[in-house]
Amino acid sequence: MTNIAEIFSRDPATHTESDIDEIIKICRDAREKFIASPGKKKGSAATKAAPKLTAKQQKLSGLDLDLKL
Amino acid sequence: MLEPLPNNSVRDGQQWAWDATSITMAQTCPTYYKYKLIYGYRPKNTSIHLIFGQHYATALEHFYKYRAAGASIEDATRRVVRETLADTWGLTFDHAAKTRFSLIRSIVWYLAEFGDESESAVKTHHLADGKPAVELSFSFEMEEDIFLCGHLDRVVNYSDSLFVMDQKTTGGTIGTYFFDQFNPDNQMSQYSLAGKMIFHTPIKGVIIDGAQIAVNFTRFERGFTHRTQEQLDEWWRSALNTIRLTQHYMQIGEFPMNATACGNYGGCDFRNVCASSPRLREMKLKSDFIQQVWDPIERR
Numbered sequence: 001m002t003n004i005a006e007i008f009s010r011d012p013a014t015h016t017e018s019d020i021d022e023i024i025k026i027c028r029d030a031r032e033k034f035i036a037s038p039g040k041k042k043g044s045a046a047t048k049a050a051p052k053l054t055a056k057q058q059k060l061s062g063l064d065l066d067l068k069l
Numbered sequence: 070m071l072e073p074l075p076n077n078s079v080r081d082g083q084q085w086a087w088d089a090t091s092i093t094m095a096q097t098c099p100t101y102y103k104y105k106l107i108y109g110y111r112p113k114n115t116s117i118h119l120i121f122g123q124h125y126a127t128a129l130e131h132f133y134k135y136r137a138a139g140a141s142i143e144d145a146t147r148r149v150v151r152e153t154l155a156d157t158w159g160l161t162f163d164h165a166a167k168t169r170f171s172l173i174r175s176i177v178w179y180l181a182e183f184g185d186e187s188e189s190a191v192k193t194h195h196l197a198d199g200k201p202a203v204e205l206s207f208s209f210e211m212e213e214d215i216f217l218c219g220h221l222d223r224v225v226n227y228s229d230s231l232f233v234m235d236q237k238t239t240g241g242t243i244g245t246y247f248f249d250q251f252n253p254d255n256q257m258s259q260y261s262l263a264g265k266m267i268f269h270t271p272i273k274g275v276i277i278d279g280a281q282i283a284v285n286f287t288r289f290e291r292g293f294t295h296r297t298q299e300q301l302d303e304w305w306r307s308a309l310n311t312i313r314l315t316q317h318y319m320q321i322g323e324f325p326m327n328a329t330a331c332g333n334y335g336g337c338d339f340r341n342v343c344a345s346s347p348r349l350r351e352m353k354l355k356s357d358f359i360q361q362v363w364d365p366i367e368r369r
Contacts, residue, residue, distance in 0.1 A: 008170060012155040020147050023154075027177035034286045 071351055074109035078218075078365045083316050086208070088219045088365035089255040092308050095315040096255070097337075098327035102315060104339050110358040112338050120160065121167040121282070122238045128153045128176045129236055130204065130222045132184065133193060137201035146180050166240060166284045175238070175280055175287040182289055183278065191276065194224045194231055206368060207263045211305070215312055218365045219259055221267075230273040232293070233260040236280065243279040248292035251277060258304040261296040271298075 004026050007019050073079070078086035084106065094102040104110045128149040135145035150173060162168045186192045194202040202224035211217050223234040235257075239247060251257045257275045264272030274295035281288040296304075318324050331337050342353045 004170070008154075012151070012158050015151065015154065017147070020151050020154075023173060024146060024150060024177055027174045028181055030174065030286075031178045031181055 071108055071354065073107045074360050074362050076106070076109070076362050076364050077367070079107070083214075083319055084312075085214050086216045086218045086365045087211075087308075087312055088217070089259040090363065091365055092259075092311055093255045094363075095311050097333070098330045099315065099318050099324035100326045100343060101330065101337060101339060103318075103324040104342070104354070106363055107319075108354070109360040109362045110339075110354055111361055113357065113359050117162060117164045117167050118238070118240075121162070121164075121172055124153055124157055124172055125175060125238055125280070126222070126236050127156075129179060132176075132180060133201070133203050133223055136184075136186075137193065137203055142180070142184055146177065146184065149176060149180075166282050167238075171282055171284070171287065175282055178287045179236075179278070179280065179289065191225045191227045191232075191234070194226050205267060207267055208366075209263075209266055211309055211312070215309070217259065217263075217308070219263055220368060221260060221263060224264060224268070224272075225276065227273075227276060231264065231268060231270065232273050232276045233264050234276050234278070235260065236278045238280045238282050240282060243281050243288070243290040243292075247279055247290070248277060248294060251275070251292075251294040252296075253304075254294070255304075255308070257294050258296055258301065262301050262304065265301070 004023060007015065007023060010019075076084075078084055078091075084091065091102070091106055094105050131152065132145045132149045135148055136142070140148065153173060153176060154169075157169050157172065160169070162172075183189060183191070196202055203222065205221040205224065206219075207221070208216050208218040221233050222236075225232050225234050241247070257277075260275050261272050274293055277292050277294060279290045279292060281290070326343060331340050331343065337343075338358075341357070342350050345353055
């Protein structure tokens, strides 16, 4: 198993494609664990798509208001 | 004797090219504006929050640029990770949560969450010539010899409307109060105004992707800040008044202190300078600060 600290401690000029892929994989794995952790499940604020605005929200967006829709 | 730092946006002793940052400097405190823009002083140690935020925003901006040029999500991700590692090599991240690793993690997590536009309601807007609306520079005349300049990283379509997209990082939990700070806000008003000027069509406002940077995770929240045409008109008048007043200060060579701003955001960088006797200030500036020009025309 690669030690990510070792990759980070190296001059980036020496990084191979597999080093970069390893870093990305470790980060993505950590995200999956974070999402799966208690109180942090898919569908919460940290997941992908922003919802479509409803008709009412569309009207509100034109008003002089700041809303987190 | 302090010497003004050469700046392309200053001609014949007057700033002619303005951006939201320099307007904010002038509104914050004329003395702050003098030290920061005219003399170009900044603390020797750049804030870690600034460094982190700049590298984070640059990586995401480049990701969308590479995607627009045809790179796959995987390739674009690899490129920005590699670039960010190279750009941050040798930098000191003297902070518990904002580290070189958490910067890379935050970029990868953001792209995992928002990078695939096919699954998102937010999509990069395309200009009439088919080019993606990324890295757009703008400049327009507010009145004779006063230009407003700036750059939009990305303009997106969301729910059949156009929005400017921006990213912000914070150490705290992101809630309503986090997004409240962007209205009123010069940068967001300028973005909304510029979007309208560039596209000749209403821009609803700015979508702000906030990222909470913690030691072991990065959490994202997407928020909106809207501007009505009346608000933009008001901002325009207010900005012009600030600029005219600042030009007056430059003409007379006097930059009054706004002592009510000294404690803002944990304390002004120049607080110790202003707190000292006037004859000692030059020495303090030269010993505790470095000079680096802030030029609104320059692409960052």
